[in-house]
Amino acid sequence: MNNSLKIDSHQHFWKYDSLIHAWIDDSMAVLKRDFLPQDLEPILEKHQIDGCVAVQADQSKEETDFLLELAGKHVFIKGIVGWVDLQAKDLEEQLSSYFENRKIKGFRHVLQDEINDEFILKPEFINGLSKLAKFDFTYDILIFPKQLASATKAVRLLPNQKFVLDHIAKPSIVNGELEEWKRGVSELSKSENVYCKLSGMVTEAKWNNWKYDDFVPYMDFILESFGSKRLLFGSDWPVCTLSGDYEQVLQIVDQYIKNLTNSEQAGILGENAVDFYKL
Template identity: 55%
Template sequence: MLKIDAHQHFWIFDAIRDSWITDDMHVIRRDFLPHDLQYVLHENGIDGCIAVQADQSEEQNGFLLHLTEGNDFIKGIVGWVDLQAENIEARLEFYSHTRLMKGFRHVLQGESNRALMLEPAFKRGISLLSKYNFTYDILIFPDQLKYAAQLAQEFPQQKFVLDHIAKPDIKSNKIGEWAADIKQLAANKNVYCKVSGMVTEADWHNWTNDTFTKYLDVVFNAFGTERIMFGSDWPVCLVAAEYSAMKAILGGYVQQFTAAEQDMIFGGNAVSFYKL
């Protein structure tokens, strides 16, 4: 069974485009390219990865697809398209001819319209993804979980995956409303969940593996071992944890499950979801 990191990023740092990388995140204010990651994956027993967009442009798609050349450990790309565009079907048809483009994502967490995903133009784009066998990564904050549940319910044939367990406020130890909304979203069997990004929502300098246990309990009880996949969120995770530490959080937690279930969480589910 392939071991897969289902969520990481590459970029050539641009201070204007990447203004979200603030001064306190200086450790990632530089370029991150395949040669930076390849050794880290090998060191951590990971066979391959899914590279996810870090910029909302089709130029980013070309950049990521170009990086796959000669780097066969990059097993797939989650890119970006304007789902609300008039020509969305033509763009999806175009990307359907690129073997490694597996799906798309929009930075919904940054939209002032918190329910943008339920607008007719956006839903029209979502409705076309399954025709071309594309997945959709849901990047949101907890206040948008209810909208995501409605979206998933409206498109039961579409494969969705929730990024970063919807970024609960771990630093403030908040869990109640987020937990209820996770359960509602997970009731849609077409939705998977990436256990990724958690360390950046905690106190970067004062977390332990136990910090995340109750949040992991929620997502595992909601999604089950068959719809959860490991993602490092490298290099963003580096502001709070080395790759090995990020992997160890989940690795320690899943010791309660069978070896077969652990294999699915650390690779099999990603292989199935993204058709690697």
């Protein structure tokens, strides 16, 4: 198993701009600076992680181009999840041009910020999602628990599309939210074309004041629902630093999976990401 790649399936880079990154409010002041490959690379090396997937943090073509440019210069960035307007009239032409750059693996839209909880079911959006599989692009689902029902309907409409749920759908761990989230996750996970990232948990707990046990009921249910072959480790760096450093975030997952088989551990810590994103 020592030959398997270790991959961080979810992190971000940005050159901080108060307008572009308006979501970074004053409670997140530690994020109000640049986070670039030279900041992450030594952290990955320290933890013997072979590479990462950089995910969009801004909904613009410029963001996708920025991530592609970074991936072209840094071999440890194994793939990127960019943004594209899935409702654009010329979407197919855009996807075709992106397809020529093998570093781009898929796309994401910040569904959690949409006022309409059923935004993903808009006919124009579903039509856009339906075009991704032709180019072998994945789709990252970024939602809150209240949006799980509409996401489930969407993935059932597109059984040939590969999806991955980001941040276990962001349940309110700080409030111990479980029941509504469990119902939604249970339904979504029945679709075999949906994977899930063990990521983004520390920022849903009490910032810098959580304990490992806070996450166990959530990880238990995610493992039970998706099985080990559809789980991917992601750090959500640098957003995770609001509530814990890289080492702590990795340690939560490492500790949780230590009773699984070697091959299951290797899958969650990298091989599943390699398969899902074709890294």
